[in-house]
Amino acid sequence: MSARYRRxxxxxxxxxxxxxxxxxxxxxxxxxxVLVRGLDDWSYQGIPEWEPIAEPRLxxxxxSLLHPANVKELRPAPWLExxxxxxxxxxxxxxxxxxxxxxxxxxxxxxxLAPIDSRVFGFENDNPRRPHDARFFHDSCPRKRTGRKPLAxxxxxxxxxxxxxxxxxxxxxxxxxxxECGKASHPKLxxxxxxxxxxxxxxxxxxxCGARRNMREVFGRWGAAKLPRCRGRHPHLNTYEGTCDRxxxxxxxxxxNQWFAQTLSALAVPRTDASELQARVxxxxxxxxxxxxxxxxxxxxxxxxxxxxxxxxxxxxxxxAIERHRASGEHAEPTAGTRGNPDLRTAEWEIFSSPxxxxxxxxxxxxxxxxxxxxxxxxxxxxxxxxxxxxEVRASVxxxxxxxxxxEDPSLVTRxxxxxDLPTWVPASEVRGEGIFLRLPEQLLAxxxxxxxxxxxxxxxxxxxxxFRRNRYSDRISGPFDPMRHWPGARYIALHTLSHLLIRTxxxxxxxxxASLSERIYSGTGDDPxxxxxxxxxxxxxxxxxxxxxxxxxxxxxxxxxxRALNExxxxxxxxxxxxxxxxxxxxxxxxxxxHICLFVSExxxxxxxxxxxRRFVVPIDDxxxxxxxxxx
Ligand SMILES: [Zn+2]
Ligand SMILES: [Zn+2]
Ligand SMILES: [Zn+2]
Ligand SMILES: [Zn+2]
Ligand SMILES: [Zn+2]
Numbered sequence: 001m002s003a004r005y006r007r008x009x010x011x012x013x014x015x016x017x018x019x020x021x022x023x024x025x026x027x028x029x030x031x032x033x034v035l036v037r038g039l040d041d042w043s044y045q046g047i048p049e050w051e052p053i054a055e056p057r058l059x060x061x062x063x064s065l066l067h068p069a070n071v072k073e074l075r076p077a078p079w080l081e082x083x084x085x086x087x088x089x090x091x092x093x094x095x096x097x098x099x100x101x102x103x104x105x106x107x108x109x110x111x112x113l114a115p116i117d118s119r120v121f122g123f124e125n126d127n128p129r130r131p132h133d134a135r136f137f138h139d140s141c142p143r144k145r146t147g148r149k150p151l152a153x154x155x156x157x158x159x160x161x162x163x164x165x166x167x168x169x170x171x172x173x174x175x176x177x178x179x180e181c182g183k184a185s186h187p188k189l190x191x192x193x194x195x196x197x198x199x200x201x202x203x204x205x206x207x208x209c210g211a212r213r214n215m216r217e218v219f220g221r222w223g224a225a226k227l228p229r230c231r232g233r234h235p236h237l238n239t240y241e242g243t244c245d246r247x248x249x250x251x252x253x254x255x256x257n258q259w260f261a262q263t264l265s266a267l268a269v270p271r272t273d274a275s276e277l278q279a280r281v282x283x284x285x286x287x288x289x290x291x292x293x294x295x296x297x298x299x300x301x302x303x304x305x306x307x308x309x310x311x312x313x314x315x316x317x318x319x320x321a322i323e324r325h326r327a328s329g330e331h332a333e334p335t336a337g338t339r340g341n342p343d344l345r346t347a348e349w350e351i352f353s354s355p356x357x358x359x360x361x362x363x364x365x366x367x368x369x370x371x372x373x374x375x376x377x378x379x380x381x382x383x384x385x386x387x388x389x390x391x392e393v394r395a396s397v398x399x400x401x402x403x404x405x406x407x408e409d410p411s412l413v414t415r416x417x418x419x420x421d422l423p424t425w426v427p428a429s430e431v432r433g434e435g436i437f438l439r440l441p442e443q444l445l446a447x448x449x450x451x452x453x454x455x456x457x458x459x460x461x462x463x464x465x466x467x468f469r470r471n472r473y474s475d476r477i478s479g480p481f482d483p484m485r486h487w488p489g490a491r492y493i494a495l496h497t498l499s500h501l502l503i504r505t506x507x508x509x510x511x512x513x514x515a516s517l518s519e520r521i522y523s524g525t526g527d528d529p530x531x532x533x534x535x536x537x538x539x540x541x542x543x544x545x546x547x548x549x550x551x552x553x554x555x556x557x558x559x560x561x562x563x564r565a566l567n568e569x570x571x572x573x574x575x576x577x578x579x580x581x582x583x584x585x586x587x588x589x590x591x592x593x594x595x596h597i598c599l600f601v602s603e604x605x606x607x608x609x610x611x612x613x614x615r616r617f618v619v620p621i622d623d624x625x626x627x628x629x630x631x632x633x
């Protein structure tokens with residue numbers, strides 16, 4: 001864009017960058033909309049002191065997902081406080097760079113429709129104190145009256161494909177049914193927008209030849225056939241990748257499926273002794289791989305100088321770590337494209353489930369009540385930990401359009417790039433907070449799993465999962481498609497449901513906005529059983545509530561909270577509809593007895609988009625045998 005747009009047009013806090021806004025997303029301003037540009041155009045000039053965000057575990061995960069050799073840093077978004085004090089000062093020149101998009105505008109008075117670069121419309125952004133007043137206007141509007149220049153707004157249709165491409169709607173070609181206008185080389189167009197949803201009431205008209213066509217034609221079943229081929233456009237990078245094989249879809253600006261963030265998140269946890277050993281084994285793997293047996297290891301330890309680095313571990317520990325690493329290498333899948341997301345949860349689970357709490361750091365402080373779990377809750381929880389201090393770092397690795405990224409399998413939905421070249425850094429944000437960690441008794445879960453394993457309800461959940469994946473992804477995978485891949489398991493559904501019950505009760509009891517709470521579910525069966533829930537605050541403005549969430553882990557509070565959460569789980573005001581809900585063929589939603597009234601939480605709170613929830617797996621609803629807890633404490 002030319003220099004006349006190079007001024008702040010709005011304010012988005014950096015913490016919003018991960019979920020609601022980011023590279024490639026459309027931001028609706030009051031008078032037009034803008035697209036956040038790629039990393040190549042981000043600048044840190046004018047920010048006196050900024051530092052990369054240090055979180056080695058997350059950086060390693062980002063590197064393993066993107067291009068290992070390139071990504072070297074996690075960076076906070078360019079941001080400078082002080083805009084309120086000095087609107088024309090340095091802060092006004094710092095921020096995420098944007099470009100107006102869609103680049104077609106419509107005059108709200110006469111309906112003239114033209115691209116921004118046609119110069120039909122002027123731009124004003126005069127008042128630095130009111131960046132939101134920036135606007136386009138139609139100066140030569142034939143229907144202009146005295147007073148303010150007629151406002152021009154974004155023409156609200158865009159095209160997108162499942163590879164993440166985004167393009168302007170080709171209005172001129174559309175109204176002329178793909179042909180040139182018979183009367184003019186640059187015909188004047190009008191958009192007659194009578195409002196309403198979608199395009200039902202919008203007509204495009206060519207003033208020169210009189211052709212007219214209703215936008216209704218491109219919506220619905222046969223609409224795609226009337227659209228051109230995708231040109232592979234990435235307007236955030238200003239690039240065209242050339243004709244792409246995906247079908248284009250018409251979206252209205254503001255549609256929720258035009259952009260989905262793809263992020264990774266890690267808690268800053270100290271390394272456990274075991275993870276330190278494993279990391280060191282990895283570091284020396286070139287040499288350790290040669291050691292084929294225990295006797296060779298003993299010889300090496302006594303004779304090789306570099307073995308000193310393993311002095312603090314016993315022969316048994318070291319040999320076990322070597323074997324573990326060898327096994328993980330053998331089982332590793334050959335192609336990077338089919339790997340799941342990098343594992344960021346194991347290290348966290350190890351810390352939370354360890355009988356010995358780690359040393360307190362600035363980023364991480366845990367506390368366990370010396371009396372242990374309150375007597376009333378002994379059958380419900382095996383451990384309760386107050387996380388007095390937590391730090392969470394989130395990194396953006398890309399985005400998708402039309403379909404949300406698959407949370408387990410990053411290769412399923414094509415990720416659009418953040419920059420023209422391979423990125424050397426990715427945007428990240430860090431937040432500090434506090435939380436409660438609850439571990440459930442392993443025996444309780446193992447017994448329950450045996451009870452529900454053969455149940456019809458679980459079978460329906462599994463089948464819905466397979467349908468869900470077949471419907472969305474089966475055409476995207478070359479080679480064999482395993483519809484049950486990454487199925488989280490019954491245990492996950494029970495833990496996740498319990499987490500939502502507690503979050504909703506915490507919000508009710510303590511006046512927390514539930515959107516300021518987050519969850520992490522640690523679930524696993526077999527050789528590596530896990531059964532933990534972390535509920536935590538991780539929003540920048542939650543500082544005022546410090547201590548509030550942690551105090552809920554005090555015995556009296558926790559008993560009351562659990563009692564209320566489980567009691568309320570037994571009924572929903574939309575029962576019996578809600579209580580009887582199960583995804584049956586052909587439905588492919590991924591929850592059972594769950595709805596907005598009883599279980600759903602905000603999108604930013606839930607780690608799985610309100611999927612994998614079912615009250616009947618936690619408390620008795622229809623068949624008590626399905627319930628993890630038979631009673632309420
Ligand atoms: Zn006009
Ligand atoms: Zn025409
Ligand atoms: Zn495309
Ligand atoms: Zn419900
Ligand atoms: Zn959730």
